[in-house]
Amino acid sequence: MTRTITYREALNLAMRREMEADEDVFVYGLDVPDHKRIFGSTKGLVEQFGLNRCFGAPLSEDALTGIGIGAALSGLRPILTHIRTDFMLLGMNQLGNMLSCLRYMSGGKVHVPMVIRSVVGRGWGQSAQHSKSMFGIFAHFPGLRVVLPSRPQDAYSLLRAAVRDPNPVIFIEHRWLYDVEGPVDEQVTVPIGQPVVVRQGKDLTVLCVSWMNVEALKAAEVLARRGVELEVVDVRSLAPLGRDLIVESVKKTGRCLVADYDWVFAGFSAELAAVVGHDCFRELKCPVERVGFAHAPCPATRPLENLFYPSAVTLIRMAEKMLGLDETDLSGENFYSYENKFKGPF
């Protein structure tokens, strides 16, 4: 049965279903059981499963990461939740020195089925320490899976897949996606490691990560009015990366724009550009282009923040350049403005 729910409800439903199915699944982290419940994503879990299976913790992100590893080594399936991805930096020792390589170092004797959820913040003055996404850094470590759903169905299905995966999974959610509504069928499964075409087109492939899917779909809608068809591909999983669909799409369109939601320099967009550059060398009609964050820490003030993030406008202008088109008149277009949905503060 399909029903329309929000991304936050989809996350909540996925955890609820996994906790119902498996007593070894538990959810923990700072603020997880408080009255705000991680923007509502952990709502009702304490009431249904008790504080033993949904609990808050001291402010110890480093230890909490290790605690999850130890619990997973002991047969449990922990879901550690960070309200901001930036806080994961406190747990990087455990992530880089244990979580990603314990299986390898043990010669395959152990595995660590742990999920780390984290939320990427944006807007309302989040500034440099509440806005990082860093998924490219996590994907860089062999042994970790990195998943970034952008639609409610994927949030639901991929979180369930993450909890069931025998490997560590970093599961990154964008704060603004929490209010996105979409159809969710509880029976639909989505395997980790497969991109998906979210809008078909013949002129140019936009490879999107997380929130950039929303911007790319808007860009596609605007350009469609002048007969330009963007193909929007949601990468969904950075590690493992499903190359086949990406390559197939770019071979079809002959053009590739990578819409990353991270810094461009030395970022994951370079990985995608390299994949496409190699596998679609003969089909490419123009160089692969990349958009992402400006090369600065994220500023707090709105005018600078607007320049920091790529948007539908950035994508439209870049697509026009790649296709040799004049600039579309965008006056009168209604672009996403977070004041309409997200009024902060967090």
Added chain:
Amino acid sequence: MPSLNETMDLYRRILLIRMCEEKIREVYPGDEIKSPVHLSIGQEAIPVGVCHCMPRGTRYFGTYRNHALYLNLTNDVEGFFCELYGKASGAGRGKAGSMHLMAPEVGLMATSAVVGTTLPVAVGAALACQYQGGDGWTVVFFGDGAMEEGVFGESMNFACLRGLRILFVCEDNGLAIHAPAKDRRGYRSVMDLTQAFDCYAASAEGQDVFKVIEKTRKIMEGMEQAPKPGFLHFTYHRFLEHVGVNEDYQHGYRKRPSDQELRQLDPAQVLSGQMARLGGVEADLEKMRNELKERIEKSVAQARAAPFPEPGELCTEVVL
């Protein structure tokens, strides 16, 4: 009063570790073992004594100075040497080396070369036990240097907050690589530092395995009464350099104890003295030594002859 049999068993355990490490010292200069080794000579009585007290099913976590813990728990001399020689038949299929020896089949869940790193992981194992309603034990060994890491306080805090059945065992040789305690500690003493935490705590010298056993049993009794973690602090003398097979007194950063003091700091010599007092017979000990020697020689020969991992092994065991 321990029996002669019990004492002989403990001695055999300590001797196995010692003789394996003496063998490493012998072959190391030939560059056969291409892996950093942190030898446990002087430290053996701590893991041997603590593990002696723990029930079956206990989960253990250790450090890069893990040879004593690994050999004591596994008795796996062959897998140990194969791993040090980097062979496919090694305990970690050649992917672990000396610093990451693990044997989950006997409860040795993880060891780590980054100081303090297994502390919270052990706390997680203890949490799992509590979560599952079990009464199993978790033991984590760490050096005194780990207490300077931020994660030590985080781990102690969480374990005490949740009243977990975990035993923190500090193996204190007074050195962090070459830095003495006085250059590193802004706190009065190890025991002072643990005072603030709601746990049982005790301290003793760690070269006498029976003293280790006595302290461990006593703290376990407390932990069985009321659900709180335990903290055991054992001092010991590191006979060799931080990493490698040589003595390093000549570098002048620490003083060489006298020969008599060294005898008193050596867990094997301390225990052999006790055995003599219990009526141990030299011929039995000689037999034990010969058996162990033969086994170790055989294991090393096996390790030398064993094949390295195939090239295709490079990217296996990364994910499941």
